[in-house]
Amino acid sequence: MNNNFIKYLYGIADNSLILGQRLGELTGHAPSLEVDIALTNISLDLFGQVRSYFQYAAQLSEGDITEDDLAFLRTEREYLNVLLVEQPNTDFAYTIARQFLFDHFHMLLMTEMQKSKDETLVAIAKKSIKEVSYHKRFSSDWIKRLGDGTEESKQRIQKVVNDLWRFTDELFHTTEADEAMIKEGIAVDVKMLKEVYYKNVNEILETATLEVPELKYFQKGGKEGIHSEHMGFLLNDMQYMQRTYPGMKW
Amino acid sequence: MTEEKVHINEVLEPILREVPDPEIPVLSILDLGVVREAILEGNKATIKITPTYSGCPAMDVIGDDIVSALAKEGYEAKVDLILAPAWSTNWITERGRKALEDYGIAAPLEESADKKALLGEEKIVKCPQCKSTNTHLVSQFGSTACKALFKCDNCEEPFDYFKCLI
Numbered sequence: 030m031n032n033n034f035i036k037y038l039y040g041i042a043d044n045s046l047i048l049g050q051r052l053g054e055l056t057g058h059a060p061s062l063e064v065d066i067a068l069t070n071i072s073l074d075l076f077g078q079v080r081s082y083f084q085y086a087a088q089l090s091e092g093d094i095t096e097d098d099l100a101f102l103r104t105e106r107e108y109l110n111v112l113l114v115e116q117p118n119t120d121f122a123y124t125i126a127r128q129f130l131f132d133h134f135h136m137l138l139m140t141e142m143q144k145s146k147d148e149t150l151v152a153i154a155k156k157s158i159k160e161v162s163y164h165k166r167f168s169s170d171w172i173k174r175l176g177d178g179t180e181e182s183k184q185r186i187q188k189v190v191n192d193l194w195r196f197t198d199e200l201f202h203t204t205e206a207d208e209a210m211i212k213e214g215i216a217v218d219v220k221m222l223k224e225v226y227y228k229n230v231n232e233i234l235e236t237a238t239l240e241v242p243e244l245k246y247f248q249k250g251g252k253e254g255i256h257s258e259h260m261g262f263l264l265n266d267m268q269y270m271q272r273t274y275p276g277m278k279w
Numbered sequence: 280m281t282e283e284k285v286h287i288n289e290v291l292e293p294i295l296r297e298v299p300d301p302e303i304p305v306l307s308i309l310d311l312g313v314v315r316e317a318i319l320e321g322n323k324a325t326i327k328i329t330p331t332y333s334g335c336p337a338m339d340v341i342g343d344d345i346v347s348a349l350a351k352e353g354y355e356a357k358v359d360l361i362l363a364p365a366w367s368t369n370w371i372t373e374r375g376r377k378a379l380e381d382y383g384i385a386a387p388l389e390e391s392a393d394k395k396a397l398l399g400e401e402k403i404v405k406c407p408q409c410k411s412t413n414t415h416l417v418s419q420f421g422s423t424a425c426k427a428l429f430k431c432d433n434c435e436e437p438f439d440y441f442k443c444l445i
Contacts, residue, residue, distance in 0.1 A: 063420070066418065066420050067420035073334035073336070073424055074333055074424060076334050077330070077332060077333025078334070080334075149362075152362040152363035152365070153333075155362075156330075156362050156365040156366075159444050160332060160333060160424075163419065163420075163442075166419065167420070
């Protein structure tokens with residue numbers, strides 16, 4: 030059971046870790062100072078949450094494992110984040126749409142995690158949900174602003190929503206470890222969140238005068254450790270310091 | 280507002296009161312409400328602190344500052360980080376709110392007013408410089424995770440607003 034629990038923790042934590050890294054790449058590069066500060070603030074919140082999960086996972090693991098080992102020294106296949114969060118920043122529309130599609134899921138997950146039988150997860154969820162509600166507000170506002178903005182902004186955000194939509198179904202995929210932990214009453218059964226997720230997201234897209242994509246084919250793999258081609262480059266950047274100077278501390 | 284009972288040992292209290300928040304140095308960590316318990320047994324002190332935001336980089340510094348402030352008075356301190364119950368802006372004391380305002384940071388409004396302010400629906404955040412409420416939101420995210428950025432349309436000064444967190 031312990032092993033499944035640790036895998037379950039990786040799954041949740043890695044989403045925040047990899048998305049936090051993507052947002053961190055924008056430090057000093059966002060389109061305006063306010064947006065730059067907002068995106069890096071969100072990144073910081075996500076990293077803070079990751080630390081809580083990894084400190085807990087390290088406690089539950091055998092041997093002398095630290096939160097840094099978990100963040101920086103696993104191989105690509107050992108990261109269990111969804112494909113959505115590893116997609117590159119590309120342009121502002123991608124950054125916002127990726128955030129928007131994740132935040133709405135994250136909010137539902139944190140709401141449900143407060144009912145877990147595990148006290149630590151409940152504490153992390155209660156703390157995180159306050160932060161995530163700010164993230165969701167920020168990304169939803171931008172979706173509306175871009176969708177209901179100029180012809181150019183509308184067309185570009187629509188294109189990206191269409192493009193990233195294929196990654197949304199994976200958010201509700203469960204692994205074997207997830208299923209085992211759902212049975213224990215510890216994990217959130219994300220399959221149950223799907224309907225309300227699409228309802229919430231679609232509502233905002235409609236307010237933003239955007240079309241809800243109709244798609245039959247979705248991509249998945251990240252939760253099982255099978256990532257897109259972007260993941261290796263991201264990890265290369267993120268792990269460089271720890272691999273070059275093993276055991277380095279701030 | 281909810282009043283949380285916090286046990287702070289009375290010998291340790293004046294020492295902890297002198298430890299400032301590293302990012303808002305006018306604010307004592309006691310007035311910020313991050314110290315959740317301070318126990319003294321012999322010369323060993325155990326202090327429990329809780330983060331304002333998960334990623335708050337000040338927490339490690341606060342822990343170190345507590346250890347060194349207590350060491351100066353001859354106490355051996357151990358600092359534990361706890362997550363539950365989650366910190367709330369309601370835990371900022373009256374003295375803390377006043378210190379924020381004097382420093383130029385608008386203190387948090389209560390929850391529903393805060394929402395209206397951050398959505399730009401109502402002009403209710405008071406400029407800490409000229410006290411006018413003729414202010415507008417520049418960004419929901421400010422110089423640190425706990426603040427939003429506002430500008431006063433009366434005196435033209437930009438200022439930070441400490442976001443409500445319940």
